[in-house]
Amino acid sequence: MHYDYLIVGAGLYGAVCAHELTKTGKKVLVVEKRPHIGGNCYTENVEGINVHTYGPHIFHTNSDIVWNYVNQFASFNDFVNRPKANFKGEIYSLPFNMYTFEKMWGVKTGEEAKAIIETQKNQAGIKEPSNLEEQAISLVGKDIYEKLVKGYTEKQWGRDCKELPPSIIKRLPVRFEYNDNYFDAKYQGIPIGGYTALIKKMLGGAEVLLNTDYLSERDALDKMADKIIYTGSIDSFFDYSEGRLEYRTVRFETEILDVKDYQGNAVINYTDRETPYTRIIEHKHFEFGQQEKTVVSKEYSMNYSIDSEPYYPINDSKNNQCYMKYKDLAEKQGKVIFGGRLGEYKYYNMDDVIESALNMIKTIIK
Secondary structure, eight states: OOEEEEEEOOSHHHHHHHHHHHHTTOOEEEEOSSSSSSGGGOEEEETTEEEETTSOOOEEESOHHHHHHHTTTOOBOOOOOOOEEEETTEEEESSBSHHHHHHHHOOOSHHHHHHHHHHHHHHTTOSSOOSHHHHHHHHHHHHHIIIIIHHHHHHHHSSOGGGSOTHHHHTSOBOSSSOOOSOOOSEEEOBTTOHHHHHHHHGGGSEEEOSOOGGGSHHHHHTTEEEEEEOSOHHHHTTTTTOOOOEEEEEEEEEEESSSOSSSSSEEEEOSSSSSSSEEEEGGGGGTOOOSSEEEEEEEEEEOOTTSOOOEEOOSHHHHHHHHHHHHHHHTOTTEEEOHHHHTTOOOOHHHHHHHHHHHHHHHOO
């Protein structure tokens, strides 16, 4: 068989590309090294609960185009992400909002909260934040930093907060109102029936080969297609010739519990340094499940190794310089297009992945 396009990776980026190409009559082969489609969005049905195997994925976007696009393949519920933080048994609201400030300081207005934050920032002597710790204190004060930021962040990144760039904490919302919706997005929800069903529909017009490692079978697979869309790690494509890009990864301890409800919320972060895991996910709450049992996952942040899944790019100057070398090599590959989180060494939200894939397809389909 010969194909117009070979797509490496059956995650969200690859699935969007496959759908758009097959719509135009292109013959597409998708190869995936894992035994399932969906990439890190994969959901598995356990006890009637759609378990987010690789961690929680909550769809959110401000784009009408992206929202209408995904609704072709699934109906979405109205789940709103309202995570909680557990600091040694004390429960706080996330993201940082007036519920958080009221619990921490007893304040009732945004002006009172801002005054405390400003005082704690001045006491710390911070003018221009040079690291994550200084940035966090500038945003939410020392009390909240020490209880809700420091321990969690150091577990997540495996580094002291003083060694991390301030940009990381800038992504977190801070609201001086009683609004605990984590995402400030026009649309938000979970696909009813799970992400695997959604992505299966996207891939419907393509041929899919699972348990197929492209890099191990590259010579044979390359001959089968005119063009290749590669969504794997860019450094592995080039056999790490410019060095290995660094990531953080996670592992999960997942168990079925013979109770109807374990923690009363989809996600609870454990922000003290002593608790070894960063959060507990109770999957049934993403779809308002009423099953008699529940499935929970404890998430542990870890250093990345070659036999683990790369999750979060460490976009410091050293790694970004290394990536730029690979990007230069990639631009010389006439037959291969690189895309997605691993192909571009870039943290992407799901809506950004879809938008990026759609924009790339526009450039190749005239």
